[in-house]
Amino acid sequence: MIKLYDHAVSGNCYKVRLALSQLGVAYERINVDIFKGEQNERWFAALNPNKKVPVLIDGDFTMWESNGILLYIGKKFAPNNLYSEDPKDFGAVTQWLFFGKTTIDPALARARFITRFVLKEIQKEKELEALREAGKSALQILNDHLKKHNFLAGSYSIADIGCYAYVHTAEEGEVSLSPFPAVLSWCDRIRSQPRYISMED
């Protein structure tokens, strides 16, 4: 059975849990206590030298980088469902998955992390403000696209799952989603997909 080294509040882990759930793939969930620094221990660094969750183990194959894992899961378990081998559809999926990692997550995931988990006294207000502004720019790009499209890359796919994880938690980083109604509707469409699970499930 697939093993997922995981943490409950990590959006990067949640992406993978959501994709596995929607595809009906069974897996074992192994908690890594990131607040205690367990990801820095030698046994974990042997799984992922970059010392981050999630890590996925599928038999003799180990991999890390959440959005890469989504592509692996897509290819292995989701032909014509959440993932397509058609070059253009595939290209669109990879475009949005990389947009997630270059533009959405560095802003929104980081703003959420600092807001939720760093003591107010040592938060750097200027840094947080810059992250929130970058998050709004990313949301504007998504909103403009989602005004004209139901999903990011044609039909519902791992691209939506990859971007949704830190978009739907934007307000935990004090970035309001109200100015982005097309993004809010898209979040609703994702939540209505079969076998959807929330981050807390």
Add this chain to the structure above:
Amino acid sequence: MIKLYDHAVSGNCYKVRLALSQLGVAYERINVDIFKGEQNERWFAALNPNKKVPVLIDGDFTMWESNGILLYIGKKFAPNNLYSEDPKDFGAVTQWLFFGKTTIDPALARARFITRFVLKEIQKEKELEALREAGKSALQILNDHLKKHNFLAGSYSIADIGCYAYVHTAEEGEVSLSPFPAVLSWCDRIRSQPRYISMED
């Protein structure tokens, strides 16, 4: 013919040129004058709302995000050459391409950009130092892997091309590659591949 909206000093554009060259795919190169801010003009934002080069146009298909473009090129032009449809090989390629975008490029590309293109008087020394340290950590992970493997994901692939672009220019950001001999040997192996082109070609 494929069109590539491009800039000569962008490592992200160079990745795409290198992959197209190595696969022998003809393309038209269109310069976007990023130092004049041409990427912010309305015509370019209509191609990429994130206002960055490269953008690839293949017939009626337009896409952006350099490492996503590498996967598209791989799927379309490189079956069993620089790219594999085997799930594990594919997963390994995506892992390293995302590592490039989450960990290598934000450090090394940014350090290079500031060092080369931002006036010394307004460079923030503390920020630069942090970027260089992050770059060294990324290089250490690559070096440890490349001590045991000739290439990042099995045989030579788009994963190597995607990571090479900002690794081989690390010293332009004043991050020395000398402490990372396995990375240097890997760079040499890449340069010896058929139809290799340099960033200046």
